[in-house]
Every structure is written in structure tokens, then in C-alpha cells.
Amino acid sequence: MIEEVRxxxxxxxxxxxxxxxxxxxELDGRVAPHLFTDTGELDxxxxxxxxPVVYTCGQRRKTVPRLLERENPGGKIGVVARxxxxxxxxxxxxxxxxxxxxxxxxxxxxxxxxxxxxGCSRPYPTNLAVGEAVEGVSVDEDVEALLGMSLEERREFxxxxxxxxxxxxGCRNACPLCFCEDCxxxxxxxxxxxHVPPEIPxxxxxxxxxxxxxxxxxxxxxxxxxxxxxxxxIHRLLRRDVKELFDYEAGxxxxxxxxxxxxxxxxxxxxR
Amino acid sequence: xxxxxxxxxGFLCNWCSYAGxxxxxxxxxxxxxxxxxxxxxxxxxxxxxxxxxxxxxxxxGVLILGCHIGDCHxxxxxxxxxxxxxxLGRLLSYLGVDPRRVRLDWVSASEGGRFAQIxxxxxxxxxxxxPCALGEGGP
Numbered sequence: 001m002i003e004e005v006r007x008x009x010x011x012x013x014x015x016x017x018x019x020x021x022x023x024x025x026e027l028d029g030r031v032a033p034h035l036f037t038d039t040g041e042l043d044x045x046x047x048x049x050x051x052p053v054v055y056t057c058g059q060r061r062k063t064v065p066r067l068l069e070r071e072n073p074g075g076k077i078g079v080v081a082r083x084x085x086x087x088x089x090x091x092x093x094x095x096x097x098x099x100x101x102x103x104x105x106x107x108x109x110x111x112x113x114x115x116x117x118x119g120c121s122r123p124y125p126t127n128l129a130v131g132e133a134v135e136g137v138s139v140d141e142d143v144e145a146l147l148g149m150s151l152e153e154r155r156e157f158x159x160x161x162x163x164x165x166x167x168x169x170g171c172r173n174a175c176p177l178c179f180c181e182d183c184x185x186x187x188x189x190x191x192x193x194x195h196v197p198p199e200i201p202x203x204x205x206x207x208x209x210x211x212x213x214x215x216x217x218x219x220x221x222x223x224x225x226x227x228x229x230x231x232x233x234i235h236r237l238l239r240r241d242v243k244e245l246f247d248y249e250a251g252x253x254x255x256x257x258x259x260x261x262x263x264x265x266x267x268x269x270x271x272r
Numbered sequence: 273x274x275x276x277x278x279x280x281x282g283f284l285c286n287w288c289s290y291a292g293x294x295x296x297x298x299x300x301x302x303x304x305x306x307x308x309x310x311x312x313x314x315x316x317x318x319x320x321x322x323x324x325x326x327x328x329x330x331x332x333g334v335l336i337l338g339c340h341i342g343d344c345h346x347x348x349x350x351x352x353x354x355x356x357x358x359x360l361g362r363l364l365s366y367l368g369v370d371p372r373r374v375r376l377d378w379v380s381a382s383e384g385g386r387f388a389q390i391x392x393x394x395x396x397x398x399x400x401x402x403p404c405a406l407g408e409g410g411p
Contacts, residue, residue, distance in 0.1 A: 146366060155368025190321055199407065201367050205324050212359050234366050241362045246355070260355055263348040264341065269358060 001108070002047055004130045005080060008106055010039045012078050018104050019072060021045075023080035035077070045080070047108060078104045084118075084218035086125035087251025088176040091216055094254060097179050109133050118219055119232070142233040162204055164227040165197040171207060171231055174224035177214040177250075184210070204231075212238040213258040216251040245269055278398035281326040282307045282335040282391075283318045287345040288380045289337035295384030303388040304395040307335065314338065315376070316349025320360040323374055328407035333373045333398035335391070340378040350378070370401055 009021045013036070025034035025044040036042055081089065086105055093100040107124070109131035115123035119140050124133035146154060172178050172185060184190050184206055191203050198204075207221075208231075215235040222232040243249050246259035246267040259267035284290040290311050296303065312318055315338025323334045336357065338350040353376060361371035375394055379387045 151365070151368045151370055153368070154366065158367055184321065190325070199328060201406075202321075202324060202328055205363070205367065206321055208363055209320050209360070212363065234363070237366055238359070238363060241359065245358055260352070260359065264351040264354065267355070269355065 001131050002045070005047065005106060005108060006042045006045050008129060009036065009045060009078060009080070010042050012104065012106075013037070013039050013042075017076070018078040019075040021078040021080065021106070023106075024048075047080070074102075076102050076104060078106050080106045080108060081125055081127075082108055082110055083120065083122050083124045084216055086127065087122075087216035088218065089251075090254050091177060091214055091251040092179070094257070095179070095214075100254060106130070119236075120217065120219075140233070140236055142230050143236050146233055146237070158204075159200055161229045162200045163197050164229060165203065166227065167196050167198050167203065168226060170224040170226060171221035171229075174220040175211070176218060176220065177211060177216065204229075207231075208234050208238065211235060213242050213248065213260045214250050215239055276399065276403060278306050278332040278395055278403075279330060280307045280333045280335055280391075280395060280398060281331040282309045282337065283312050283315070283322070284309055284379075285315045285317075285338040285345075285350075286311055286313050288339035288343065288378075289315075289387065291381035292337070292379040292383050292387040295381065296387045297384075299384045301384055301388035303391040306395045306398075307391050314344065314346050314349035315353035316344070316346065316351075318353060318356075320356055320363075323360060324364075324406075327369065327373065327404055330404075330407065332401070332404040333375070333394060335394050336374070336376045337379045337387070337390070338376070340380055343380065369404065369406060372397060372401065373404055 009023070012018045013021060019037070021036040022033065023036060023045050024031050024047065025036070025041070026046045027044060031046060031049060036045060079085065079089065086107060089098070089100065089103060089105065092098050105125060105127045107127040107129045109128055110120065110123035112134045115134060115136055119137050121136040121138060123136050146157070149157060169185065172183065185203060190206060191198055215238065217232070217236060217239060219232050222230065225231060239249065242259065246269065248256060248259045248267065257266065284293055293309065315336055318336050326334050336353060338353055339345065341350055344350045357374060357376040361374060364374065365371045377390050379390065
């Protein structure tokens, strides 16, 4: 599978279809995102670990597409993208963080094992170029466990989990969809400074709510968390709710606007 | 739970609901004194963070009142409030807070009676739900 990706990337680079390819590179035993511009380098292109490449596109600081645009306006980059990467790219484009016209997606499917380890419900991109789409995971144990609890049990559960938080901001920094330059989590009026753990549940509530219509379920927040707070549980539930309430899924397509920034005419809901 | 008096924070929109509350007062409608009113320019102005912050600092319920759909001074501010509160309610329930503690409703400037009725109903509902105690107690 990796051979096919390398070959496709090489073909696109040679034909000038793209000026560079963004993917993971293994160098001296370490894997990190890299912008491949030379076909000779492509031997180093790898797919694993299943680290979303898009991390480098959506990060809060200087993103790869923006850097590329500054150095090479009008240039195009190919992005080796799994399902979650593609959803993130689409959602970021919709929120004016990058332009899909400057991106060519090299869609790669995940294996069933990878999908299971992520608990991913859609482990393949729409523009699938390499590999075969496998069925996603439909039931998440953490979600089911939370739904089975009473309100008091849920509150106690989260109090226990959130009290482990050391406010490292890893969940925010790892999120491909967190791109605000002025982050509410750093504003004293919302999150008190100098307290560890941060006020329960304010800190986490703000993250959950802000990502309700953005989260593409890549799971990077949970993977980044050094104290293993099951953050994805609530993100999965909210994604499900936003779909149920407004028929909207972040990253599904580039046309539909987020329901939380449109009027009822565009995303109607039942009058109570 | 003897002697429990609910503390309720109300976010009232400047154009309809605040005037509706004013009318309730002028018309001498009786309603419980548990509501603390915050006047905001629009129900769409009420950030969900502010609602949770109110609960964190000791409110037992939050009442958001705005203009009826179609009557918003800013045309669609209340549309957004409605969508936000729907998502907020789900999120609160996952975190272990009863979503009934947050209520969004519409009161026009001429509905003083409706204002009094909503505040009475909501206060009674919160009274049966009991104290919220979301935070460890604030300042």
C-alpha cells in the first residue's frame, strides 16, 4: 500500500500536478510530517504511526498551507490524507483557514485494525486513491458506559477525570480544528489562572462546546492527554447530537455551513 | 431540603424580554423573587460559557429570555440562541447537569403576564430539582 502512495506522489510531483506533497517521513528512525518536493525523498514517505498529517495544516500557529502560499502563491500541495485528515481539511477550508483549491488529496484508507484502535466510524476519505474502504466501528464502549450512568454518576465520573487535569493545553494544541489566535481558555474571565486542576468543568466545557460543530473525531486530544482523560467520549456524543439536531457532520462536505452560525432557515429545528 | 431557595440567573434581551419584565412590574404581576436579571442586548449574545459560569458560581438555574422567532431586533439572534441552547443542553447532560436547569423562552415587550408565569414555573421547577452545586462554591 505504501508503495502505491509513493508512486502516486512521485507521479504527481513529476507531472507538476502538485508542487509538493505533505506526508509523514521516517528519518533516522523517527517519524514526522514533511513537505516532499523532490521525488528522490519519497522513499522516506511512510503512513504509520497513524498520526494525522493534517495536524500540521490546522495547527494554531504557522500552518503548512499558509507557509506554502507565502513562498509559492498559486502553488498546489498534495496531502496524504486518511479519513480524519480529509474531514479536517474540509472543515478548515470552510472556516477560511486554508483553500481546498490549493490542495490535492491523496486519500488513503485505514485498515480494520487501525479503525478499531481509533474507534473510528469512518476510516476512509471520500477521495479514496489507495487502499479499500473498510467498515467503521459503530459502537464505542466509553460512550455506552457514559450513557448508562445517572446524572449524579456522570458528574462524579467527570469530577474524578477532570481533577487529573494539569492544564497542559495538550488537547487544545493537538486539535487540528483549534485555530483561534485568541483562545478563550487563556482568558482570565473564563478560566481562572493559577489553578491546577482548572475549574471543573469550565475549562473542559469550553473546549467541548467550541468543538461541538467542528470535531472530526480524529482523537488527537485524547491521544495527547498525558493523564488519559477520555475526552473523545463527549466529542463523539456531541458530533452525534449535532447530526441528529441539524443533520450536520463536520468535514462531510464543503458546502454546508455549520448550523451554529446560520439561521433557522438554513438548518431548521423543531420549535419547542 | 428545607429552606432551599433557588438562585436563578436570568439573561433578558434588551428589546423584548427586559421590557416584558418591566411591564410585569408596572402591571403589578406577582412572581417569585428568586430571579437575578442580567440585561443583554440579545439572546444571541448569551454565550454558553456564561451559562455554565453562572451555574459554576452558585446559580441553580439559568433562564434565557429573548424575542419571539421572527421578532428579533437583530433579525436572527434568537435563531442562534435556540440552536446553541439545544447543543448546550445535551452537553450539560453528559457532564451530569440536568438540562432542565437551563431554559430558553420567548417573551415579547407586551407579555408581562407571560413573563411572570415563566418565572413562576421555572422557579418551581428548579425548587423540585434542588441545588445545582456545580462548582465548589464561588466568590
